[in-house]
Amino acid sequence: xxxxxxxxxxxxxxxxxxxxxxxGTPSHAQVGALAALGAPPAPRVQVSWDRYYDHAxxxxxxQQLQQAWPNRCRAGSIGTSYEGRELWLITVxxxxxDETLKPAMYIxxxxxxxxxxxxxxxxxxxxxxxxxxxxxPYIDSLLDRRVFYIIPTINPDGREAYLKxxxxxxxxxxxxxxxxxxxxxxxxxxxxxxxDGDGHITQMRRRSxxxxxxxxxxDPRLLIPAAPGQQGEYELLGLEGIxxxxxxFINEDGAAxxxxxxxxxPWRWQPQYVQGGSDYYPTSLPETQAVIDFVINxxxxxxxxxxxxxxxxxxxxxxxxxxxxxxxDVRVMDAIGNVGEEILPGYRYMVVWSDLxxxxxxxxxxxxxAQGILTFSNELFTPFKYFEEAPTSEQYDRVDYRFDRLxxxxxxxVPWREVQHPQFGTIEVGGMKKNFGRAVPAFLLPAEAxxxxxxxxxxxxxxxxxxxxxxxxRRLAGGLTEVTAVIGNRRLVPTHTQQDVENRITRxxxxxxxxxxxMTGAIVPDPRSGVGVEQRQNPARIEVPNIPGMxxxxxxxxxxxxxxxxxxxxxxxxxxxxxxxR
Ligand SMILES: [Ca+2]
Ligand SMILES: [Ca+2]
Ligand SMILES: [Ca+2]
Ligand SMILES: [Ca+2]
Ligand SMILES: [Zn+2]
Numbered sequence: 001x002x003x004x005x006x007x008x009x010x011x012x013x014x015x016x017x018x019x020x021x022x023x024g025t026p027s028h029a030q031v032g033a034l035a036a037l038g039a040p041p042a043p044r045v046q047v048s049w050d051r052y053y054d055h056a057x058x059x060x061x062x063q064q065l066q067q068a069w070p071n072r073c074r075a076g077s078i079g080t081s082y083e084g085r086e087l088w089l090i091t092v093x094x095x096x097x098d099e100t101l102k103p104a105m106y107i108x109x110x111x112x113x114x115x116x117x118x119x120x121x122x123x124x125x126x127x128x129x130x131x132x133x134x135x136x137p138y139i140d141s142l143l144d145r146r147v148f149y150i151i152p153t154i155n156p157d158g159r160e161a162y163l164k165x166x167x168x169x170x171x172x173x174x175x176x177x178x179x180x181x182x183x184x185x186x187x188x189x190x191x192x193x194x195x196d197g198d199g200h201i202t203q204m205r206r207r208s209x210x211x212x213x214x215x216x217x218x219d220p221r222l223l224i225p226a227a228p229g230q231q232g233e234y235e236l237l238g239l240e241g242i243x244x245x246x247x248x249f250i251n252e253d254g255a256a257x258x259x260x261x262x263x264x265x266p267w268r269w270q271p272q273y274v275q276g277g278s279d280y281y282p283t284s285l286p287e288t289q290a291v292i293d294f295v296i297n298x299x300x301x302x303x304x305x306x307x308x309x310x311x312x313x314x315x316x317x318x319x320x321x322x323x324x325x326x327x328x329d330v331r332v333m334d335a336i337g338n339v340g341e342e343i344l345p346g347y348r349y350m351v352v353w354s355d356l357x358x359x360x361x362x363x364x365x366x367x368x369x370a371q372g373i374l375t376f377s378n379e380l381f382t383p384f385k386y387f388e389e390a391p392t393s394e395q396y397d398r399v400d401y402r403f404d405r406l407x408x409x410x411x412x413x414v415p416w417r418e419v420q421h422p423q424f425g426t427i428e429v430g431g432m433k434k435n436f437g438r439a440v441p442a443f444l445l446p447a448e449a450x451x452x453x454x455x456x457x458x459x460x461x462x463x464x465x466x467x468x469x470x471x472x473x474r475r476l477a478g479g480l481t482e483v484t485a486v487i488g489n490r491r492l493v494p495t496h497t498q499q500d501v502e503n504r505i506t507r508x509x510x511x512x513x514x515x516x517x518x519m520t521g522a523i524v525p526d527p528r529s530g531v532g533v534e535q536r537q538n539p540a541r542i543e544v545p546n547i548p549g550m551x552x553x554x555x556x557x558x559x560x561x562x563x564x565x566x567x568x569x570x571x572x573x574x575x576x577x578x579x580x581x582r
Contacts, residue, residue: 038450040131044068047127049449050442052116052435054163055085055156061123062090069130071095072143078151079290082177085156087290090126093147094133094140101576104300105460106373108151108291109307111261111363113158113172117380117440117448118307122152124449125456145575146460149298154287155261162434166194168201168239169437172256174277175285179258182249190244191254195419195429202414202431204237206424211235218397219405221413221430240429242422250423262308262362264288267369268320269361278361291363295371299506302463302493302573304367304375305456310438312347312382314340314455317368317375319352319359325368326498332549333374335492336462340376340455346384352377372500374493376459378452381440385448400437412436462492464574466547468567471581480519481559485567486527487511487544487577488552495574496546508543509571511553516561524554532556547574 035041045064053061062075072094077086093099107125109118129148133140153159157176161167171192178187192201205213205223211232216222226232241251260277269275269282283289295301316333317325325333337349352359359365367375383391383399386407391399404412416430440448467488474482487509489495500506513521521539522532535542542555547569559565563582570576 040135043127043131045127045131047123049120049124049446052120052163052439053123055088055153055160058119058123058152059086059088061127062088065090065126065130072130072133073126078294079286081155081157081287082175082285083157085160087151087154087156087287089294090123090150090152091147092126092129092143092150094143097144099147100298100300102145102147102300103302103463103465103573103575104147104149104298105456105463106149106151106295106298106301106304106367107307107456108154108305110153110159111155111287111306112308113155113174114162114167114170114434114438115307115309115380116159116162117309117445119152119159120445121307121380121449121452122150124446125453126150126152128450128453142457142461145465146463147300148460149294149301151291151294154291158261161255166192166199166201166240167256167434168192169432169434169439171201171254171434173260174255174258175261175287176255177258177285178255179279181253181258182247184245184247184253186245186253188253188255188258190247190249190252191241191256192239192251193241193244195240195242195421196414196417198414200414200431200433201240202429202433204240204421204424204427204429205234205416206237206427207233208235216396219401221415222396222398222401224396237424237427259285261285261287263360265361265363265366266292267361267366268318268323275360282361292366295367295373299572300575301371301373303459304364304373305459306363306375306377307452308377308379310381311379312344312384313356313379314344314347314349315352315356315364315377315379316349317352317362317365319362319365321353321358323353323365323369326502328494328498329368329374332462332492332494332497333376336374336459337376339458343455343458344378344451345388346382346390347378368497368499370505372497372503372505374459374497376455378455380448380452381438381444385440385444400432404432404436408436408441412441462549464493464495464547464549464571465490466495466569466571466574466577468569468577468579469552471565471567471579473563473565473582475562476558479560479562481516481562481565482556483513483559483563483565483567484524484554484556485511485513485579486552486554487547487567487569489547489549489574492549494546494549494551495571501546506572508545509547509569509574511542511544511555512568512570513540513557513559513565514568515563515565516559519558519560521555521557524556527554544569547571 266282386403518540568578
């Protein structure tokens with residue numbers, strides 16, 4: 001190319017770039033392409049859903065969503081972690097209406113550090129709702145009727161450690177607040193040691209005639225137990241590490257398992273000797289306290305969802321046999337959970353304590369027990385996803401190894417290699433990488449996020465939806481009018497769960513009549529008999545203890561005047577509605 005041509009090319013390129021900066025460059029995603037359903041063809045915020053984002057990136061995506069969709073998304077924080085990281089909050093709704101007057105769905109993820117994709121699922125939800133409301137009328141209407149409070153990770157310190165420090169797929173579980181696990185007066189003095197420096201904590205093995213393991217005939221990477229009477233080839237020595245403090249134990253006190261953030265909640269909390277990981281006292285962790293403060297300050301939260309991994313479960317409480325959900329509340333949770341099993345193939349709807357294990361001081365029990373909020377906790381990913389069927393328990397060829405061979409072409413495995421160990425001499429390290437087994441491979445991550453989001457949207461849709469169905473009037477003698485109003489709830493979740501009603505957690509719903517002077521007011525429990533239960537104090541504003549799911553409440557007034565009358569309902573967890581009639 002000659003100099004002249006190059007110059008004009010540069011100028012043209014410059015103009016095109018400047019123009020593109022103003023109108024936005026159509027990317028290759030938009031040109032000559034048919035958009036697949038379920039995703040925005042030209043999102044204002046481009047996010048690759050094939051990776052796990054660190055704390056800074058999550059905050060950045062939240063900020064970008066707010067800039068791109070100022071009327072739909074607000075980025076904020078509910079507080080800071082032990083190490084001082086913001087607990088990012090993304091609020092998604094149609095901000096044309098007051099968010100505090102809409103039923104709210106609370107969503108968090110990643111309370112356990114290594115259970116990372118809960119954060120991506122929560123983040124995906126915020127992104128999808130913002131980007132799709134213009135394309136899908138249902139999503140648009142959902143944002144008119146609901147507010148989503150989304151906290152992608154409520155354990156950012158532990159998440160950062162999982163992403164950036166050498167770990168297994170199961171570590172860390174705790175946050176990073178130091179604790180003395182073995183009672184020697186030192187904190188975190190002997191954690192894992194990445195012997196080969198590859199960023200993963202894998203297995204240690206040593207050749208040994210007295211070892212009880214042999215190489216699997218199906219997959220030479222895998223050790224399997226030697227048969228009874230069969231000579232072994234290897235002994236397994238645990239996870240990569242050395243005895244850092246010379247006490248004779250290896251990896252006995254690292255930050256990974258110092259406590260369990262999901263045992264630290266002030267409901268059925270038990271001390272360490274009953275419930276391992278519960279920590280010093282309920283809410284001893286700043287992250288727990290921040291969530292509790294947020295929920296108490298947002299009484300419109302009517303449903304909650306937390307995302308863990310793994311196992312393919314839609315969990316409900318209680319976590320302990322001493323508790324039971326009220327039967328009225330179980331019916332609602334069953335209705336939602338059963339649809340969840342359909343939305344999430346391979347997942348099962350289960351009860352924590354009876355179907356899984358006992359959890360004292362768990363998050364979802366606090367949400368329900370103390371706040372009366374129906375809460376699900378999903379365990380994302382299940383071995384069902386490997387081959388879209390429940391894995392059979394084969395003796396030798398494990399399904400995860402087979403999946404790695406056939407679909408990831410061996411990428412998930414760190415090949416065995418020799419290292420020198422100060423206590424064990426010549427050994428080998430190798431095994432599955434930390435981002436395999438619990439974290440989802442790239443091509444499955446968007447599907448996992450989308451299906452779990454769809455379940456949570458189903459729950460959010462079934463938060464109370466109130467309408468003043470009818471206002472009927474009857475003229476009485478002396479210029480008086482009898483006004484009867486029916487308030488309907490079009491969704492499954494009541495304005496007060498039975499737990500809420502029986503413990504008087506949330507104030508009653510207020511049904512108010514405007515127009516004329518109210519003489520008497522009553523709730524009519526059985527509209528067929530028409531007998532009212534009178535409210536003597538302040539009869540213009542009837543206090544209704546609950547508006548049931550898929551049900552209605554009838555209220556009646558006698559008023560001096562002939563209308564028109566406006567009946568409004570104001571429910572903390574059910575939002576507002578009104579109608580005028582005469
Ligand atoms: Ca210690
Ligand atoms: Ca390693
Ligand atoms: Ca040690
Ligand atoms: Ca160690
Ligand atoms: Zn978990």
